[in-house]
Amino acid sequence: MIKITLKDGSQKEYPNPISIIDLAADLSEGLARVACVGMVNGEIKDLRYVISEDSDVNILTFQDEEGKKAFRHTASHILALAVKRLFPDTKLAIGPAIDDGFYYDFDREGSFTYEDLEKLEGEMKKIVKEDLKLERFELPRAEAIKLMEGINEPYKVELINDLPEDAVISFYKMGEFTDLCAGPHLMSTKYVKAFKLTHTAGAYWRGSEKNKMLSRIYGTAYTKKADLDAHLERLEEAKKRDHNRLGREMGYFTTSEIIGQGLPLLTGKGSKVLQILQRFVEDEEESRGYIITKTPFMAKSDLYKISGHWSHYKDGMFVLGDEASDDEIFALRPMTCPFQFAIYNSEQHSYRELPIKYAETSTLFRNEASGEMHGLIRVRQFTLADGHIICTPEQVEEEFKEAVDLIKYVMKAIGIHNDITYRFSKWDPSNPDKYIDNPAAWESAERKMKTILDHLDIAYKEAIGEAAFYGPKLDVQFKNVHGKEDTIITIQLDFALAERFNMTYVDKDGEKKRPFIIHRSSIGCYERTLAMLIEKYAGALPTWMAPVQAKILPISEKYHDYCAKVAKDMKRRGIRVEVDYRAEKIGYKIRQGRMEKHPYLLIIGEKEVENNEVAVRSRKNGDEGAVSLDSFIERITSEIDSLATE
Template sequence: MIKVTLKDGSIKEFENPISVLDVAKSISEGLARVSLAGVVNDTVVDLRYIIDKDCTLSIATFDTQEGKDAFRHTTSHILAQAVKRLFPEAKLAIGPSIESGYYYDFDVERPFTFEDLEKIEAEMKKIVKEDLKIERFELPRAEALKLMEEQGEPYKVELINDLPEDEIISFYKQGDFVDLCAGPHLMSTKPIKAFKLTKIAGAYWRGNEKNKMLSRIYGSSFTKKADLDAYLEALEEAKKRDHNKLGRELELFTTAEPVGQGLPILLPKGARIVQTLQRFVEDEEERRGYLLTKTPLMAKSDLYKISGHWDHYKDGMFVLGDEEHDEEVFALRPMTCPFQFMAYKAKKRSYRDLPLRYGETSTLFRNESSGEMHGLIRVRQFTISEGHLIVRPDQLEEEFKGVVDLINFMMDTLGIREDISYRFSKWDPNNKAKYIDKPKEWEETQDKMREILNHLGIDYTEAEGEAAFYGPKLDLQFKNVHGKEDTIITVQIDFSLAERFGMNYIDKDGKEKYPYVIHRTSLGCYERTLAMLIEKYAGAFPTWLAPVQAKILPISEKYHDYAEEVSKALQNRGIKVETDYRAEKIGYKIREARNERAPYILVVGEKEAENREVAVRSRKNGDEGAVALDSFIERIVKEIETKEK
């Protein structure tokens, strides 16, 4: 008897080998109808997969990620088949499912157009109607290579050649279309009815800018048209909030080809928001006992060789000079830690000096590949709220908790804590070249961090292979409006670099000992945070963060003097104001001020000038009518001071 343990813990027994689909049928016909894949012993498989020994099994429907992936991966193959029918010379690259849908990369003579997408969608609908049976088969390496060579698919040939010798090489066939693929897929094309192709983009083969640029088609699919419609509506809303579009429209930042990719220019309004954030962070860190440092933007390669960055991170750095020909080689700093370590070493330290908390508003440089860069999210030069805490072992947990408390305070103040998830990033013991090779210390430090996170009651996931090269870390993850997840803040426990740098302290027993170092950011990268806030608030920032907190609109030139008086009164209390002196109709000026997302619009005319009032229009309450100027000033000052959201 074959024993199959189901998700609820119940066990079903079968006399003969049985497919996942038939197991689903044995549970209920209703379940079988909505089944998309199976998870056997934690491995995702087709419904056609034959179970021939005891195992655990869960049936994947569209309500599960595994089910969505199988459904959307199948849709990507339907997309590829449609493209090959319409554009026979197109070469197939890869077409995975992704969190929000799927994509497929093609090598074509000219990039696809939106007119092409309409034709491809129509062809996909035909393929779905044909109800093509999807079949899986395997081939030995030589036969697999021959098949792809005969079909003129060089990218598939390359993928096969890169597979390990013992890898099972599988293909999926639907009608006359065959694709190299590990699966899983649905049983036929028929269930894929609610789908949409959403975007065209360029993508380097294998993400390497040295390779050919391919044409990528994105799309998504659902089991119900209503769900697809809701997704497309959300997509339109996301486009409106996209920081790359909205940030430029609101004149927060720009880019310029002569400056270079990944080097955004913050315009006055964007720079004002970042300045507000920096002052907020530096003041709060000082209140919490941080000591401010100011360190160089570059250093000799000697410093990075001590830290290990030269060995583990050199390709991501901007190196100035050539080791073969120059006596001294410098590099722009990708992080601040080695510099602050030198500040620690400026004098002898005692156990009484610890914990020592250093903070710095640091400009950093990282040589990101051109394919990775996007708006303010991923750039080559950025500014970060960086800090390092040098602590004794007995202080580690308390200081780590203090860092997390600071971060949560920042996230709460910005109003984005509910959008954050926590990830415990660990090393990969099978990839020792990526990390400092001290397995015992890695495991001990990871155990300590896990214990601290559990004491904090943080709901976190674990990710192997995502640690820094010198220690495990807690990553705070944020999803942008398009669903892509980025790390915005990290907290790392470093068990290694203090020893590398000779950073010791004299303990109570008179012996020299090495401290732990906590690497952390409190707000993360300011550029990325700005992008996140643009999307979170759709450009309508809370008053304390808004680059223009009140927009003053005189009804006509006769009231310019009073408008200037109002402006000065507000500015004297630290309120950021702009006055629109243009000879435009007041209705037009109000509409423009609304489009600029100003929290308050203050209209001034004859009545307001006579009574020292302002006619207030606010984002929250609309037209509030005339308010005494002094009363309004006290109100907005309080709103700014309390950082009301």
């Protein structure tokens, strides 16, 4: 008898091996209809998988993350079949499920148009109605290659050739369509009824700009039309908030082809927001004991060879000079740490001085691939609120907690504290070339960090292979409006660089000891933070960080002198204010001011001049009527000083 333990702890016994789908049907016909995949002894398995020994089994539906992936992966195969039917010369690349949907990459002459997507959706509906069964089979490597060569699928042949020698090479057949695929998939196409192809984009094969540019079709799929409609509404809202569109429309930044990709130009408004945030962060860091530094934008390769960046990160750096012919090779800095370590090493330190905390608003340079760059989120030159804490081993936990506390404070001030998550990023022992090769030190550092994180009592998930090359880190994660998760801030435990740079301090016993290093940021990359804020607030930034906090709108030129006086009084109190002196009707000025999303519009007419008042229109409450100038100044300065975000 085969004993199967279900999620609720109950058990079922069967005299013979049984597939997951048959188990689901035995439990409930309703469950069998909505089952997507199974989890057997902690591993995700296809519904066709046969259970032949005692096992723990959990049957997953679309409500489970792995169930959604299988459902949407099946939708990607339906799309691929539709493409092959309508555009038979198209070559297939890859088509995985992703967050909120799926995509498939194709190689064909020309790109897909909006009309093509409509035709493909129609063909996909036909395929769903055909109730095509998805049948899994395996082949030896030679036969697998022969099969894919026979149907002229060169990308699939390349993928097979790159599989490990002992890999199981599996395929799924769906009607006349066969695809190389590990699965899992649904049993039939008939279950995928609510789907939408959303947009197309270019994508390099295997993500490398050295390879051919393919045509990627994105889509999404749900079990119910109502859920699909709700998702499409969220997509429309995301488009409205997308910083790459809204930030340009509102005049925060622009780009220029002759300057280059990943090199955004911040305008007056965007630069002002970054200046506000920078001053806020630098003042807060100083109050917490940080010493400000200013270090060079470049250094000789010697520095990066000591730190390890030359061997682990050189491809991501901008190198100046030719190693074959130049005596001195320089590189633009991708980080600040070795520069601040040089400052530390410029004099001998005692344990009484530690911790020493350096902070710098640093311009950094990273050679991002052209296909990876996006607006202000991922760029080649950026500004980081960087910092390093040099401390004794006994001080590590307290200083790590202080770094987390600073991050929490800053995140609350800018209003995204409820939108962030934490990730404990660890090394991957199976990929030693990516990291400093010291397994014992890695294990020790990761144990130490886990202890600290558990004491902090914060919810976090673990990620293998996401550590820095010199130590584990805590990543602060944030999702943009499209659902893509980015790391915005990190705190890293460094067990290696103090030794590489021969950093020491004199301990209580008079002996020289190695300090411990914590790498940290407080607000992360300022450009990326601006992008997040534009999306979070749909361009309507909180008053304290808005580039223009109040705009004064005279009804006619007769009131220009009073408007100038109001502006002068407000500027004296540190309020950022502009006056619209244009000879336009007041209704037009108000509409434009609302579109620019200023926190306050102050309308000035005869009554306001006579009574030393301003007529207030706030972004939150609309028309609030006339109030004295002094009372409005007190109100807005109080709002600014409190760092209010609502």
